[in-house]
Amino acid sequence: MAARGDATRDKLLDATIRLVREVGYTQTTTRAIAQAAGVAEGTLYRHYPDKAGLFVAAIGRQSGPAVAWARDLPTRAGTGTVTGNLTDCLTRLATLRADIVPFELAMLTDPELARAATAAHAAEPGPPEFLAQYLHAEQQLGRVRADVDPGKVAVVLLATLFGLAVPPPQAIGALGDSWPDIADAVVIVIEGIGTTPSAN
Incomplete structure (x- = not known):
């Protein structure tokens, strides 16, 4: 379970970094990050408060x-x-x-x-x-x-x-x-x- 959580966090961080580089901070929404990471938006909030x-x-x-x-x-x-x-x-x-x-x-x-x-x-x-x-x-x-x-x-x-x-x-x-x-x-x-x- 811990390994799965680490993998999900890695996907979210990778997606965030990639999207900010490509479209900028303001256009990088939590929905876009979750979609790019291949997870539900609610999953994002299980790992990060906001x-x-x-x-x-x-x-x-x-x-x-x-x-x-x-x-x-x-x-x-x-x-x-x-x-x-x-x-x-x-x-x-x-x-x-x-x-x-x-x-x-x-x-x-x-x-x-x-x-x-x-x-x-x-x-x-x-x-x-x-x-x-x-x-x-x-x-x-x-x-x-x-x-x-x-x-x-x-x-x-x-x-x-x-x-x-x-x-x-x-x-x-x-x-x-x-x-x-x-x-x-x-x-x-x-x-x-x-x-x-x-x-x-």
């Missing part, structure tokens, strides 16, 4: 592997370079963009989904905390300036990643080859644009 709960579970399913890797980022302090470690981390997180960005955008317009996601992740840290912990550890080793706030740098890095994931088409067209990739963004944030060379 649409928001299902969507939060789908976010967790998609982000799980990359978040698990990011969780270990603080242990990499003192190895490689700060720029290289952050580029590696953000590159892994960027692999989620096709599946996670639609959910992130949905949270900007759906207060219920935003509240459910906030409540679900309130007790456990995520990429912002892992990045901040890593930068703090590098500070202790003297590889990051002592006067910067690791939490603020983490937010800027993730905001930059999000911005690169959903760029305005006209911006890409106007900048052409100057449109940055993740490695460019990390170098700009970490090394800055001053004239003093960085040791990182």
